[in-house]
Amino acid sequence: MHGMHARLPKNFVLEERLERYAQVIEVAPSHYAGSWAEACHPLSSGEASRYDRVHVDLGCGKGAYVVQAAARDPRTLYVAIDGEPVCIAYTAQHVMESGVRNVVVVPALGSQMTSVFGPGEVDAITLNFPTPFPRKKDASRRLTIVDRLAEYRQVLSPGGTVTFKTDSYPLWQFTRAQVELAGYQVLWLSDNARAERPDDVLTEYERRLAAQGATVYAIEATPGEAREGIEQTSSLSLVDYLPDDLASLGYVPHGMRGSVTNLRNRRRREQGRSHQDSRADGTSGEQSSTRW
Ligand SMILES: C[S@@+](CC[C@H](N)C(=O)[O-])C[C@H]1O[C@@H](n2cnc3c(N)ncnc32)[C@H](O)[C@@H]1O
Numbered sequence: 001m002h003g004m005h006a007r008l009p010k011n012f013v014l015e016e017r018l019e020r021y022a023q024v025i026e027v028a029p030s031h032y033a034g035s036w037a038e039a040c041h042p043l044s045s046g047e048a049s050r051y052d053r054v055h056v057d058l059g060c061g062k063g064a065y066v067v068q069a070a071a072r073d074p075r076t077l078y079v080a081i082d083g084e085p086v087c088i089a090y091t092a093q094h095v096m097e098s099g100v101r102n103v104v105v106v107p108a109l110g111s112q113m114t115s116v117f118g119p120g121e122v123d124a125i126t127l128n129f130p131t132p133f134p135r136k137k138d139a140s141r142r143l144t145i146v147d148r149l150a151e152y153r154q155v156l157s158p159g160g161t162v163t164f165k166t167d168s169y170p171l172w173q174f175t176r177a178q179v180e181l182a183g184y185q186v187l188w189l190s191d192n193a194r195a196e197r198p199d200d201v202l203t204e205y206e207r208r209l210a211a212q213g214a215t216v217y218a219i220e221a222t223p224g225e226a227r228e229g230i231e232q233t234s235s236l237s238l239v240d241y242l243p244d245d246l247a248s249l250g251y252v253p254h255g256m257r258g259s260v261t262n263l264r265n266r267r268r269r270e271q272g273r274s275h276q277d278s279r280a281d282g283t284s285g286e287q288s289s290t291r292w
Helices: 014-020 064-072 085-098 110-116 136-141 146-155 169-181 204-211 257-281
Strands: 053-058 076-082 103-107 122-128 156-166 184-190 217-223
Touching (some): 053 110, 064 085, 064 122, 064 204, 076 085, 085 103, 110 146, 146 156, 156 184, 169 184, 169 217
Parallel strands (some): 053 122, 076 103, 122 156
Antiparallel strands (some): 156 217
């Protein structure tokens, strides 16, 4: 798990937990590709033989969002996916203890969406506070990079949506460009999602980061015309999307605290050097300040 979830209770034995909550965990998800809505529907539930919709919560964390969303929306099957086994154990525990029946927990990666789901069977994908992976060399791991968006397109139903939320202005800007590259149509773009959709279910990360002063940025989009031969045109380092004036950055996005501290220190050193130089040659050092 990343960052804020890293500490586990002393008595946490992963294998034991996974076994205890195995009833809601699906370890061979590709068996259900194309039939999730029917295969997961309870047998004894009146007329209906399938769920009305399939909603994927990709990068579900500990499951706070998926459990509440599923309780509000019992005719939708929620598939909670995470690549981290500890998150799978926590989400499965939360699902079982809450008693919601319309959630399946799946250990998988975002890059496996097309083997887990059949073409057109997913009605909605939520990407709540996905791990930002700020460094250029890790950009391919982002759940909002164009390659992933192109795969989501294959499993989404006509009119299906991807809804992305983040505390990170740089990741939001990067994702806006990726959504456009992937040929999606933007349905909602927000730089204050909580104010615009106050009734949306609060995720674990939103709760914690909002308490630290985060604003929530969001994008909701649906696939438009598919594009051929897509080439990456965006800068891949999230540092490149930070504002020039780092001093004005009141809230530092989760996952970028180290980078921002390094940049601020470097800037301070450079400014110090430029002041020394200007004192030595009698000019103002202001013109030599660096653009980040
Ligand atoms: C920052 S947490 C957010 C958790 C939750 N969605 C929330 O809003 O509270 C990001 C989650 O995404 C998961 N994750 C990161 N990359 C992933 C990937 N490629 N595939 C699946 N899960 C991923 C991490 O294990 C982590 O649980």
